[in-house]
Amino acid sequence: MKTYIIGHQKPDLDSVVAAISFAEYCKLKKMIDVIPAIIEDANDETKFVFNKFNSPLPQKISITDIKPEDKVVLVDHNEESQRLTGLDQNQITAIYDHHKVNLSLNSPIEIVILPLGSSNTVAWHLFKDINLQIPTNMAKLMLSAILSDTVGLKSSTTTNIDKEAVIDLTTLAGIEDIDSLxxxxxxxxxxxxxxxxxxxxxxxxxxxxxxxxVLIGQVETVEQEMLIVSRKKGLLAALQSIKERETVDYLILAITDILKVNTKLLISGVGETELIQKA
Amino acid sequence: MKTYIIGHQKPDLDSVVAAISFAEYCKLKKMIDVIPAIIEDANDETKFVFNKFNSPLPQKISITDIKPEDKVVLVDHNEESQRLTGLDQNQITAIYDHHKVNLSLNSPIEIVILPLGSSNTVAWHLFKDINLQIPTNMAKLMLSAILSDTVGLKSSTTTNIDKEAVIDLTTLAGIEDIDSLxxxxxxxxxxxxxxxxxxxxxxxxxxxxxxxxVLIGQVETVEQEMLIVSRKKGLLAALQSIKERETVDYLILAITDILKVNTKLLISGVGETELIQKA
Structure with missing residues (x-):
């Protein structure tokens, strides 16, 4: 009998790291054979962070790897629509999350949901309660996950506990420059x-x-200026050809700087300019 | 702005005591103006326990006492069907429970649900994590609530943590004989x-x-023998007259000893005897 700790479909960094940090929490609760896992390939951001800190990604599993006698702990999600497809809800033994709840189960299980900026802040908070020493490498991953999920502590969901966690994990991880991370x-x-x-x-x-x-495209970047300067000509040509090809009257590209939280619009014609002035 | 801590409709002992114990927990989390409350009159069991330990019952409130700026914490229930009727879900800031979850909310809030035998075991468990000293009188109430909700630690939902809580609370409460309580x-x-x-x-x-x-009546008692001996004649007469009055073919009264978990059937006619022998 194994206990798989898994995040949601289309895993993001917080979800993948939460599988690792909550696996540690489950081991402390005397669960045996606890395995952090991912159910789809990691995205580029996740691969970058695990590579940077020389950490192996959790193993990838599919629904057929989960035997009827195995248990499953869900992290960073609770809704059925975000779960591994085909998962039997009777195998779920615990849920740790920071999202709103939308959940109906057949029997009582352990559920801890705290309204914090990331699932790894929930993990940090639970670790603090039981005085767990967070190992250096786990601290590096958890710190990265919290910074990612709270957009560098700038998202509207960021709480004082997220800020406290980042300060604590920065020390534990021995990282000096959070902004450049x-x-x-x-x-x-x-x-x-x-x-x-x-x-x-x-x-x-x-x-x-x-x-x-009106078709509105959205790009999120940390290199807004560079993108506009280096690719403006090509992007304007793309806007023009898409507009001609698709049956849309206006076409706008919104380029958002994620960290500075500002957006610039790239437009291709007279009509769009009028539209924006009216808005 | 007040924060009301409330249990479910038709409050039982665990629900009423949980309002008090979780109010203490909320105060520790720096919530201000925390008020444990009940939303319907306490039942005889609850009145007996509060009276026995010279504790005032929580104040009774109705939906009109909750102002739009107030907050509400739910204990011992999570489903909408069991909540105070008319409660705005956006005012709910936390849920502490031990039942299965059936819940859909608009935004993330604090939710702690543990699969333990009673809500007061959940409270005890959280208190232990943060090293809270449970005052003697609260220990008496919490102990009674756990014994009640776990049917003297004999229900199928009883866990080792419930047993641990009862041992700890017995000491804190200075109670010597749990069985007679x-x-x-x-x-x-x-x-x-x-x-x-x-x-x-x-x-x-x-x-x-x-x-x-077939009409099956159910009585739960701790005085099964006495009930049968002292009232058998009257109960049999009642069975006969109800059967004649109602349009049922058979009528059985099941008298369950809650603590010994055994059931005796009281039947009035030949048909019923045949029915039971076939079962």
Whole structure:
């Protein structure tokens, strides 16, 4: 009998690190054969952080690896829609999370959900309660996860406990410059150098219907200025050709600097300028 | 701004004491103006225990006492169907419970649900984590609540942590004989001396349709023998007259000794005897 600790589908850094930190918590609670795992490939940001700190990623498992006698602990999510597809809810023995709850189960299990900026802040908080010494390498991963999930402690979900955790983990991890670590993480997260100009515009977009049809593309980056300076010509050409090809009246690309929390709009025609002035 | 700590509708002893014990926990978390409350009158068992230990019951509040700026902490329940009717879910800031979860909220809040035998064991467990000294009188109430909710540590939901809590609270409360405290509590809970024979039969019943219609009444008591000896004649007469009056084919009264967990059936006719032999 194994106990798998798993995060949500499309795992982000907080989810992957939470599998590791809560596996430690489960071991302390005398669970045996506890295995932190991921259910889909790690994203570029996660790979960057684990690589930077010479840590192996948790093993990847699929639904067929979970035997009927195994148990599962969910971290960083609780809703059924975000869970490993096909997971039998009767195998879930605990849930540790920081999101809003949307959950209906057949029997009582351990659930700890705290409204903090990241799942790893929940883990840190529980570790503090029981005086666990957090090992250096786990501190590095947890610190990175908290910085990532709270957008460098700038997200609206950031609490004083997240700030306290970051101070404590910075000492434990022996890291001196949090700002440059944050910048490195977000560069890895928002690395768009491999995308073509059309891919940048259409990577993440929504179409709105304001009487006229408006396509708004969204790029999140930590290199806003550089992106605009170096790729403006190509991006404007991409906007023009997409607009001609797709059946939309206006096309706007919003380029957001994640850390400075400011957005610049790239537009291609007269109509868009009018639209923005009216807004 | 006040923070009300409230249990479920039709409050039982565990729910009422949990309002008090978790109010203490909330104060430790620096919440201000924390008020344990009940939303309906306490039952006989609860009144007995609070009276025995010279403790005032929490104040009774209704939905109109909760102002829009107030906050509410739910204890011993999480489902909407068990909540104070009309409560705005956006005012709920925390939930502490030991039941299965069936919950959907708009935003993340603090939720601690542990699969233990009673809500007061959850409170005891959290107190231990933060080294809170439980005052003598609170220990008496918490001990009674755990004994009540776990049926004297005999229910199927009883865990080792419940047993540990009872040992610890017994010392803190300075109580010597747990068994006689348990018996006293259950006498108060199952006091049917004020009920007529017909009320005893129909106090808690279900009608089953097995081809023939069968009415099964259920009485829980700690004085099974005495009930059968002293009231058998009256109860049999009640069974007969109810059977004639109601349109049921069979009528059975199940008298369960809550603490010894055994059930005796009282039946009135030949048909019932045949039914039971077939089962």
């Amino acid at each position: 944050t910048l490195e993480i977000f560069k890895a997260k928002s690395n768009i150098s491999a995308l073509t100009d059309e891919q940048v515009v259409l990577n993440d977009y929504k179409i709105f219907d304001f009487g006229k049809k | 348990t018996l006293e509590i259950f006498k108060a809970k199952s006091n049917i001396s004020a009920l007529t024979d017909e009320q005893v039969v129909l106090n808690d019943y279900k009608i089953f349709d097995f081809g023939k219609k």
